[in-house]
Amino acid sequence: MKTILAAYSGVLKGTGSSILSSLQDLPLAFWPCGSKIEKHLQVIAVLQWVITFLALGAVCTVLLIYMFCTDCWFIAxxxxxxxxxxxxxxxxxxxxxxxxxxxTVWTYFRDYFPIRLIKTHNLLPNRNYIFGYHPHGILCFGAFCNFGTEATDFSKKFPGIKPSLATLAGNFRMPVLRDYLMSGGICPVNKDSIDYLLSCNGTGNAVIIVVGGAAESLHSAPGMNSVILKNRKGFVRMALQKGSDLVPVYSFGENDAYKQVILEEGTYWRTLQKKLQKLLGFAPCLFHGCGLFFGNSWGIVPYGKPITTIVGEPITVPKTEDPSDEMVDLYHAMYVKSLQCLFNKYKTRFGFKESDILYIE
Structure with a gap:
């Protein structure tokens, strides 16, 4: 404080002293350390995405309607x-x-957890692919960071492959949010959109489908390793129809981002939760992370737990315009086995025990 007062006094007296030069003489302890600033930027980067995903579409829809009632109606x-x-x-x-x-904001987003992308096999640019992403988690942080941005260098690790992360089609009916999502290469998870990417867009396309969807998010909790896949065969049928190779992807740590209140099966609230999930297309989960200012408080900021995404070996799929149920079952079984092998190979490296198994529901 004395240094600051001396600098200010010097400037007033015309001695030529500058506040800047005097501030440089302050002890380093006066300033926030670089690591703290870095951490704050990481939190801001993650928080802006959480708020964007949860609220931007609804806020912009309400704002657009409101503008029609004002002098700005012409812009609306x-x-x-x-x-x-x-x-x-x-x-x-x-x-x-x-x-x-x-x-650059996505590099801060990546480093908050941190999120890593691990390549196990090369992907040929003259083929198209359907990636099955597991598990869903609450907000799919690993899926977004790895495939909706270049923060983990997807294009460098898989040259010639263009990823398109598929998400709820309803998000693309909301103003501004739709454009924000599209800018990241994110597409609606519906037949028309995926058909276009795999049939009318050349080769080297990879559509990433979070197979378990909203139903799987209801099972998301730290330490959980179960996926909803047993009766999810539509993505396999589409892969056969388009001749696109299947690639299993597993993200260790995706379920650790938030803690969720998991309601017991058979209860009124669980039944209501499932009905709302079917009606709205997403699951109304009761979850929490940490607070913005105090790490031991509750909030919507996810926990900074590592998320490591492993891209497995592609399963070559022949093009069959009208695949039989038996053929779909065969390739679905191959996919399930490949996903289980991927989990078993890497589980001990990322927090699971050798005795842990991947539950397929």
């Missing part, structure tokens, strides 16, 4: 007109932006 009308014209873009390859995918 212009945007709505453009929205109508652009309505089918998400299911026709979207509007990917390499610039947005490479934003």
């Amino acid at each position: 009308a212009l945007y709505t007109s453009w929205l109508i014209v652009d309505w089918n873009t998400p299911k026709q390859g979207g509007r990917r932006s390499s610039w947005v995918r490479s934003w």
Whole structure:
């Protein structure tokens, strides 16, 4: 404090002393250390994505409706007109932006957990792929960071492959949010969108489907290692119809990002939760992370637990326009076995015991 006062006094007296030079003489303890600033930036990066995903679409929808009741109605009308014209873009390859995918904010997002992407096999650019991502977790942090951004160097690790993370189609009906998602190469998880990417967009495309979906998020909790896959065969049938290879992907630590209140099966609240999940397309989970200012408090900031995503060996799939149920079952069984082998091979490296198994529900 004396140094600051001396600098200020020197400037007033015209001695030529500058506040900047005097501040440089302050002890380092006066300033926040670099590691703390870095951590704050990481928290901000993660928090902006959580708020964006949970609230941006609803807020922008309400704002657009409100603007029609104000003097800005003309701007709202212009945007709505453009929205109508652009309505089918998400299911026709979207509007990917390499610039947005490479934003520095995503490196802070990655380092908060941290998130890593591990390649086990090469992928040929002359083929198309369907990645099955497991588990869903609460907000799919690993899936978004690895496949919706370049923070983990997907394009360098898999040259010639263009990833498209598939998410709820309802997100693309919301103003502004739809454009934000498309800029990351994210697409609707519906037949038209995936058909386009695997049939009309050349080769070297990888569509990432979170197979367990919203139902799987209801089972998400730290230490859980179960996936909903037993009766999920639509992605296998589509792979056969398009001749796209199947690639199992498992993210260790995805379930550790939040703690969830898991309601008991058969209870009224569990039944209501499942009905809302089917009605809305997403599961209304009761979850919490840590607080923004105090790590031991509750909040929506996820826990900073490592997430490691392993991209497994591709399963070559022949193109069959009308695959039989037996053929779908065969390749589904191959996929399940490959996913289990992937889990067993890497589980002890990332927090699980040798005796742990992957439960397929």
